[in-house]
Amino acid sequence: MKQHPHPPKDAITITGVLAALSDPVRLDIVASLRQGERASSGFDCSVSNSTLSHHIRTLREAGVIVHRKEGTRCFVSIRQDLDELFPGLIESVLRFAPERTPA
Amino acid sequence: MKQHPHPPKDAITITGVLAALSDPVRLDIVASLRQGERASSGFDCSVSNSTLSHHIRTLREAGVIVHRKEGTRCFVSIRQDLDELFPGLIESVLRFAPERTPA
Numbered sequence: 001m002k003q004h005p006h007p008p009k010d011a012i013t014i015t016g017v018l019a020a021l022s023d024p025v026r027l028d029i030v031a032s033l034r035q036g037e038r039a040s041s042g043f044d045c046s047v048s049n050s051t052l053s054h055h056i057r058t059l060r061e062a063g064v065i066v067h068r069k070e071g072t073r074c075f076v077s078i079r080q081d082l083d084e085l086f087p088g089l090i091e092s093v094l095r096f097a098p099e100r101t102p103a
Numbered sequence: 104m105k106q107h108p109h110p111p112k113d114a115i116t117i118t119g120v121l122a123a124l125s126d127p128v129r130l131d132i133v134a135s136l137r138q139g140e141r142a143s144s145g146f147d148c149s150v151s152n153s154t155l156s157h158h159i160r161t162l163r164e165a166g167v168i169v170h171r172k173e174g175t176r177c178f179v180s181i182r183q184d185l186d187e188l189f190p191g192l193i194e195s196v197l198r199f200a201p202e203r204t205p206a
Contacts, residue, residue, distance in 0.1 A: 014130070014196070014200065015124075015125050015126060018121045018122075018124050018125035018130075018196065019122065019125035021118075022118050022119075022122035022125055023118060027118060027121075088195055088198075089195055089198075089199065092191055092192055092195035093117070093192065093195075095191075
């Protein structure tokens with residue numbers, strides 16, 4: 001099964017990551033991934049599926065998340081190498097993300 | 104002398120701050136203010152004056168910087184209350200800002 005393309009680590013920029021996180025829905029998605037990978041169908045972001053897909057794509061293209069396919073399902077998680085590139089950044093930003101966790 | 108309007112502290116949002124910081128020139132401006140207030144005429148950002156004014160306005164409207172007039176000069180500094188709102192955030196982001204300091 002064809003996987004989504006992800007940027008190489010050295011193409012990830014601090015401004016690109018900040019832009020990706022600068023939307024409430026996207027910040028909410030990333031905050032809900034703090035505990036680990038989730039099925040992308042499991043989000044209740046009060047937005048349409050196409051809007052959610054757009055946000056997940058934006059996060060993937062900025063290098064914030066990994067979006068992998070497994071069978072007919074998709075899973076998203078925070079990129080492991082993001083914290084190597086920008087140590088502490090995501091944690092620092094997520095401290096101020098809304099408390100609510102998408103169902 | 105009329106001063107520029109600034110948003111009240113409770114109108115500053117994490118996503119607004121991240122959006123303001125998500126541009127290389129703006130991140131550079133804020134990084135150069137780590138040491139304190141600077142005259143806005145003192146920046147050499149390799150951008151035109153009008154572009155610089157636009158970036159400074161964006162940072163001011165997002166609640167990241169204070170832009171004050173004194174006589175015919177303008178001074179910019181990082182908002183003191185930003186670190187009260189989002190403790191550690193600016194420092195965490197600026198760790199990954201380019202090293203160069205605008206002249």
